[in-house]
Amino acid sequence: MKLNTKSRYAVMALADMAVFSNDNAVSLRDISLRQGISLLYLEQIFLRLKKNNIVKSVRGINGGYILVKSPKELKISDILIALDQKVKTIGCKKDSKKSCNGKSTKCITHNFWDELDIHINSFFENKKLSDLLKNREARI
Amino acid sequence: MKLNTKSRYAVMALADMAVFSNDNAVSLRDISLRQGISLLYLEQIFLRLKKNNIVKSVRGINGGYILVKSPKELKISDILIALDQKVKTIGCKKDSKKSCNGKSTKCITHNFWDELDIHINSFFENKKLSDLLKNREARI
DNA sequence: AAAAACTTGACTATTTTAGTCGGGTATATA
DNA sequence: TATATACCCGACTAAAATAGTCAAGTTTTT
Numbered sequence: 001m002k003l004n005t006k007s008r009y010a011v012m013a014l015a016d017m018a019v020f021s022n023d024n025a026v027s028l029r030d031i032s033l034r035q036g037i038s039l040l041y042l043e044q045i046f047l048r049l050k051k052n053n054i055v056k057s058v059r060g061i062n063g064g065y066i067l068v069k070s071p072k073e074l075k076i077s078d079i080l081i082a083l084d085q086k087v088k089t090i091g092c093k094k095d096s097k098k099s100c101n102g103k104s105t106k107c108i109t110h111n112f113w114d115e116l117d118i119h120i121n122s123f124f125e126n127k128k129l130s131d132l133l134k135n136r137e138a139r140i
Numbered sequence: 141m142k143l144n145t146k147s148r149y150a151v152m153a154l155a156d157m158a159v160f161s162n163d164n165a166v167s168l169r170d171i172s173l174r175q176g177i178s179l180l181y182l183e184q185i186f187l188r189l190k191k192n193n194i195v196k197s198v199r200g201i202n203g204g205y206i207l208v209k210s211p212k213e214l215k216i217s218d219i220l221i222a223l224d225q226k227v228k229t230i231g232c233k234k235d236s237k238k239s240c241n242g243k244s245t246k247c248i249t250h251n252f253w254d255e256l257d258i259h260i261n262s263f264f265e266n267k268k269l270s271d272l273l274k275n276r277e278a279r280i
Numbered sequence: 281a282a283a284a285a286c287t288t289g290a291c292t293a294t295t296t297t298a299g300t301c302g303g304g305t306a307t308a309t310a
Numbered sequence: 311t312a313t314a315t316a317c318c319c320g321a322c323t324a325a326a327a328t329a330g331t332c333a334a335g336t337t338t339t340t
Binding site for chain 2: 283284285286287288
Binding site for chain 1: 141142143144148151152155156175249252253256263267271272273
């Protein structure tokens with residue numbers, strides 16, 4: 001049970017932006033160098049972040065990306081949704097007819113997975129990007 | 141971000157046992173039929189559950205498996221650990237020298253993933269198998 | 281003896297992941 | 311206005327993980 005690297009790198013890259021942008025656009029090249037993430041991979045990630053309105057881009061020399069919301073307002077769940085489609089952890093298929101493991105009725109563990117889902121999602125809902133920056137031992 | 145089917149089926153199968161064993165061994169064949177899980181796959185799953193002392197087996201006719209602990213005492217985390225090695229969600233590699241994404245220092249998001257890990261694990265730690273059975277709309 | 285049920289390791293098709301590649305387009309600045 | 315920098319974007323791919331199956335047992339009850 002783990003998050004994929006796209007989501008992980010996205011959070012890392014946006015945290016980097018929050019720290020290093022001084023109201024300037026931050027280039028992927030700089031993020032790549034600081035965080036040790038492939039530039040080509042970052043491009044793919046930021047494409048989706050842009051489409052989902054998490055960042056906006058500035059083209060040309062001295063271009064880069066800018067956070068649309070302030071770190072205080074940007075929920076981690078927004079980031080994950082942008083990359084992952086959804087944060088849904090598991091749970092039974094929502095087919096038209098069959099719901100759980102091919103049965104027409106809810107399976108024995110159905111409610112449990114729903115609870116898990118809520119538990120995890122509320123964590124991401126309640127965390128803001130700015131929360132990641134607090135109390136960090138300054139480095140990078 | 142999702143749980144694998146082995147873990148999911150394990151929880152489902154053990155919940156089934158908790159419901160249907162009346163102090164008797166429950167055969168994988170019966171679980172397979174009731175829960176719609178492949179018998180061959182269940183065998184593989186129960187092998188691990190047995191090795192990890194979650195269930196014990198009774199051979200021969202009318203044989204099957206028996207829960208080692210009562211559902212009230214069996215933590216969901218025990219089940220997941222038996223199948224998954226660990227419930228660790230993400231987090232940075234714990235190499236000897238490099239810790240986070242190839243850097244020698246903790247990465248900017250390191251503490252966040254640790255928190256997430258604790259959040260999720262505490263959910264599984266605090267849930268018992270018996271909790272899944274409460275309030276369920278009786279069916280299966 | 282025979283049937284039910286557990287035991288175990290090996291194997292495999294499919295899907296997902298974690299990227300790379302190639303060929304763009306826009307824009308600031310020298 | 312040339313050019314370097316940086317975003318844009320779809321297509322591709324190697325490797326790993328997943329979700330199983332298969333074969334060939336052994337044990338125990340009736």
